[in-house]
Amino acid sequence: MRKQFISFLAMFFLLSFALPTQAEEKRERKWQDESVYFIMVDRFNNGNPKNDYEVNVKDPKAYHGGDLQGIIDKLDYIKEMGFTAIWLTPVFANEKSGYHGYWIEDFYKVEEHFGTLEDLKRLVKEAHKRDMKVILDFVVNHTGYHHPWLNDPAKKDWFHEKKEIFNWADQSEVENGWLFGLPDLAQENPEVKQYLFDAAKWWIKETDIDGYRLDTVKHVPKWFWEEFSKEVKSVKKDFILLGEVWHDDPRYIADYGKYGIDAFVDYPFYKEASIIFSKPDQSLEPLYNVWRRNAAFYEQPYLLGTFLDNHDQVRFTRLALQNRQNPTTRIKLGLTYLFSAPGIPIMYYGTEIAMDGGEDPDNRRLMNFRTDKELIEYVSKLGELRNKLPSLRRGDFELLYEKDGMAVFKRTFENETTVIAINNTSKTQKVHLDEKQLAPNKELRGLLAGDLVRSDKDGYDIILDRETSEIYVLAPKSGLNIPFISALVAVYGAFGLFLYYARKQKK
Structure with a gap:
């Protein structure tokens, strides 16, 4: 039972922090x-x-x-x-x-x-x-x-x-x-x-x-x-x-x-x-x-x-x-x-x-x-x-940065913005994007390798290893997920009560 509960918690955690994809309207394909x-x-x-x-x-x-x-x-x-x-x-x-x-x-x-x-x-x-x-x-x-x-x-x-x-x-x-x-x-x-x-x-x-x-x-x-x-x-x-x-x-x-x-x-x-x-x-x-x-x-x-x-x-x-x-x-x-x-x-x-x-x-x-x-x-x-x-199928296409094989592109469709970073060089690369290129006070959530880039007062810093790439979606900063933490506490509390009554019933 304890293993099942741990599995449930893991699934709950993943769903809570998963990419909040916009509910895409049913469009003609x-x-x-x-x-x-x-x-x-x-x-x-x-x-x-x-x-x-x-x-x-x-x-x-x-x-x-x-x-x-x-x-x-x-x-x-x-x-x-x-x-x-x-x-x-x-x-x-x-x-x-x-x-x-x-x-x-x-x-x-x-x-x-x-x-x-x-x-x-x-x-x-x-x-x-x-x-x-x-x-x-x-x-x-x-x-x-x-x-x-x-x-x-x-x-x-x-x-x-x-x-x-x-x-x-x-x-x-x-x-x-x-x-x-x-x-x-x-x-x-x-x-x-x-x-x-x-x-x-x-x-x-x-x-x-x-x-x-x-x-x-x-x-x-x-x-x-x-x-x-x-x-x-x-x-x-x-x-x-x-x-x-x-x-x-x-x-x-x-x-x-x-x-x-x-x-x-x-x-x-x-x-x-x-x-x-x-x-x-x-x-x-x-x-x-x-x-x-x-x-x-x-x-x-x-x-x-x-x-x-x-x-x-x-x-x-x-x-x-x-x-x-x-x-x-x-x-x-x-x-x-x-x-x-x-x-x-x-x-x-x-x-x-x-x-x-x-x-x-x-x-x-x-x-x-x-x-x-x-x-x-x-x-x-x-x-x-x-x-x-x-945005990867219908969005516009803008080159934000390119130097000797390190490139960053942006695609926007309606309210969705994706950023494609490709390091086609033989060295690790760092790219700075300012607020004119990307909306401030957000974060870039990597969907290929799981990278996370949070903006600071100067913009965004993307770092990629040699010969790798990442596709990011621009999203609100996650920060502390208060609703998630509250729900987690509630789940633990409920499980604790469950164990308490289960032991009491055995006695």
């Missing part, structure tokens, strides 16, 4: 509130060995057995890390060796290595049960190398003339050339256009997916995207189109937003983040400047998908190793920024276990679920904080 776990279907989890045709896990260019059932089996694992959406590489039937999904052979069929249409429907249904959204990769620029249409005389004008792209500054060449030799579809052909529209709408109607990640956007004419957007959004409300426009100039990318594409994967962000976080003593100001440009050029800058790596890039872990750094330490810093800065965080599968990998296809290794949990727990904490604190 927006896409900027999501966080995305990106999965290469074949390389994630083998849930159904019966569809393991020609599987060879030792060949990086062969199928490894991952399938839709494997993803269903791991939905709770993904949700427990705090992710609210998943993005899958193409699930459509591919030609031989198309494990990655981008060599489409049949736009109306699920790849047999991955399962069936019923499996996909079940995956979406199970995700929706968990309040998670599903985004499918959709390709309209090209087909697989040996698509049957290439040998069909009736479809000879379904493709552009076979030409490589030599001048990447020539938009016409970019849109009409055969990317990596893949047959380039002629969207200006009314039959091709209608076929792609119909296929895109069919998958939404059949499976109830929530969005498309659009592959190779800049290789397709802008007028097509404008019509494509109207067609697919006529099927489902709040359906998102997330475009891949692989370019360093945000103005080039943002222009596609005028043609119905809602969001974009942020390659300028990736370019800076992969350099800054893969080694210490790198300034974070270039990343903040990326945000400033985004806010200026995009109509919906909060819908930009931020990422540290993906299936087309060397793994972030490899970048850290090349710089002779501890990948776990570097990933923690990078993900702290990813989950607390504006944008939709997109995390590539395996980052939570610091998966290594070089150039494609080495960056697409089979996921290992029997591994150290340190990073997984850290990702889960970040996911929890982002989901609980609207």
Whole structure:
């Protein structure tokens, strides 16, 4: 009985001193509130060995057995890390060796290595049960190398003339050339256009997916995207189109937003983040400047998908190793920024276990679920904080301090203020924030590492060890919790009376 009482007191203490989160009103969920776990279907989890045709896990260019059932089996694992959406590489039937999904052979069929249409429907249904959204990769620029249409005389004008792209500054060449030799579809052909529209709408109607990640956007004419957007959004409300426009100039990318594409994967962000976080003593100001440009050029800058790596890039872990750094330490810093800065965080599968990998296809290794949990727990904490604190999803973004890699940011949404401190240096750092930067007579309560910074007459002093970070919420000073102390005395008194009467009754 005494142990139970002590446990009760401990719980009472924790609840009394827990972060007094504001009772957030029930708001309409927006896409900027999501966080995305990106999965290469074949390389994630083998849930159904019966569809393991020609599987060879030792060949990086062969199928490894991952399938839709494997993803269903791991939905709770993904949700427990705090992710609210998943993005899958193409699930459509591919030609031989198309494990990655981008060599489409049949736009109306699920790849047999991955399962069936019923499996996909079940995956979406199970995700929706968990309040998670599903985004499918959709390709309209090209087909697989040996698509049957290439040998069909009736479809000879379904493709552009076979030409490589030599001048990447020539938009016409970019849109009409055969990317990596893949047959380039002629969207200006009314039959091709209608076929792609119909296929895109069919998958939404059949499976109830929530969005498309659009592959190779800049290789397709802008007028097509404008019509494509109207067609697919006529099927489902709040359906998102997330475009891949692989370019360093945000103005080039943002222009596609005028043609119905809602969001974009942020390659300028990736370019800076992969350099800054893969080694210490790198300034974070270039990343903040990326945000400033985004806010200026995009109509919906909060819908930009931020990422540290993906299936087309060397793994972030490899970048850290090349710089002779501890990948776990570097990933923690990078993900702290990813989950607390504006944008939709997109995390590539395996980052939570610091998966290594070089150039494609080495960056697409089979996921290992029997591994150290340190990073997984850290990702889960970040996911929890982002989901609980609207300022981390919707707040403004201000750089309060930056010097050689030590940075402090502030985000404010309605009455909530969060402060993100990242020490991307090789030494312990101290930062002083004055009353012009933060409201006086309050305290900063650390939610990642439990740090507590109380203001004094001069402001706030944040001290962070090397290569660590903290997310604070600005709150009233706790001081002596008189109500808590009174309640504690009352509880002890009641327990004392209980023991007194219990002993008396025994006698």
